[in-house]
Amino acid sequence: MSETPPAQNPLASLAPGQALNGTVTRIELFGAFVDVGAEVPGLVHISRLSARKVKRVEDVASLGQQVEVWVVTVDPNGQRLDLTMVPPLRLKWKDIQPGMQLTGKVIKLERYGAFVDIGAERAGMIHVSEMSEGYVSNPTEILHPGDEVTARVVEVDQQKRQIRLSLKQLAVEEIAGEEDEEEPEAMATSMEAAFRRAMQTPESASPDTKETPRPEGKKGRGQQEDILARTLKHRVQ
Numbered sequence: 001m002s003e004t005p006p007a008q009n010p011l012a013s014l015a016p017g018q019a020l021n022g023t024v025t026r027i028e029l030f031g032a033f034v035d036v037g038a039e040v041p042g043l044v045h046i047s048r049l050s051a052r053k054v055k056r057v058e059d060v061a062s063l064g065q066q067v068e069v070w071v072v073t074v075d076p077n078g079q080r081l082d083l084t085m086v087p088p089l090r091l092k093w094k095d096i097q098p099g100m101q102l103t104g105k106v107i108k109l110e111r112y113g114a115f116v117d118i119g120a121e122r123a124g125m126i127h128v129s130e131m132s133e134g135y136v137s138n139p140t141e142i143l144h145p146g147d148e149v150t151a152r153v154v155e156v157d158q159q160k161r162q163i164r165l166s167l168k169q170l171a172v173e174e175i176a177g178e179e180d181e182e183e184p185e186a187m188a189t190s191m192e193a194a195f196r197r198a199m200q201t202p203e204s205a206s207p208d209t210k211e212t213p214r215p216e217g218k219k220g221r222g223q224q225e226d227i228l229a230r231t232l233k234h235r236v237q
Contacts (some may be wrong), residue, residue, distance in 0.1 A: 008037030011076040017088055033063040034069055034083055042081035044069060051086050060085070090119030093158050100153040101170065106143050114139045116149060116165060124163035126151060131167050133201040142167070 009020065022036035032049065033041040051059040061067070069083040091102075104118035114131075115123040126149075131142045143149065151165035152173075 007033070007039045011038050011040070011074055011079070011081060014071050014074045014081070016071050016073060020069050020071065020083075022067060022069055024061050024063055027057050027063060027078065027122055029057065032057055034067060036069065036081075036083070038081055038130060040079050040081060042069065042071075042083040044083045044085055048072070048084035071108050073232045089121060089159075093121065093156070093161075096120060096153060096156050096163060098155060099148060102153060102165070103148065103150045106145050106147045106149060108232060109139045109143065109145060111138070114143045116151065118163070118165075120163065122161050122163060124151070124153070124165040126165045126167055130154065130165065133168055135171070 005107050013223050020036040022034040024032050025035045025041055026033040031043055032043040033043055044172055046054055046057055049057065054060050067085060070088055072082040074081050096236045102118045104116040106114050107117045107123060108115040113125050113127040115125055118124050128136045128139055135141060147169065150170065151167050152169045153163065155164040
């Protein structure tokens with residue numbers, strides 16, 4: 001009689017929140033059992049099959065299906081493992097603060113704005129007035145369901161469980177940052193051109209533009225008088 005191979009993921013090594021991949025091995029009215037390589041299959045209760053309400057397990061899971069699950073509770077002594085197919089929250093309310101930059105997916109559009117799944121308990125809302133600097137009459141002018149967006153957190157109301165986001169603020173910040181980067185470069189270019197003009201000497205100028213140096217002082221005036229005398233003598237002859 002062959003020995004049972006050791007578990008790939010022993011129950012004692014698992015912890016709540018841990019992500020695992022497994023195969024659906026059994027379906028019951030109350031949920032689905034998933035083999036994740038532990039000593040026993042884990043149970044995904046029907047209430048944990050999806051974020052939406054599920055009436056029949058077969059509507060979500062099927063035998064042999066490869067699924068990603070997360071550990072809810074684990075009891076190595078009782079040989080029990082509870083799993084969920086609903087991804088855990090990435091953000092807790094206490095972690096969300098005004099000024100944060102978050103990325104999420106547009107899940108719903110209303111006349112007054114768009115709702116974005118940012119991985120928190122509730123979706124964040126981008127009001128039409130926070131979508132663009134210009135006037136937006138309808139959210140569909142800017143966003144569509146399924147779009148992935150990055151927005152700035154404007155306000156967090158923990159009592160009402162509301163998160164207000166802004167696309168406009170982030171866009172203004174990016175434009176301001178680009179202008180700050182371009183200004184020093186333009187200034188450096190103009191200063192470089194002025195420096196080159198100042199450093200240019202008659203010797204470095206082209207033959208067509210080189211000017212004849214003007215005679216200076218008494219020596220210069222003597223040379224001019226000598227040239228004038230030779231010219232007059234030549235004309236008399």
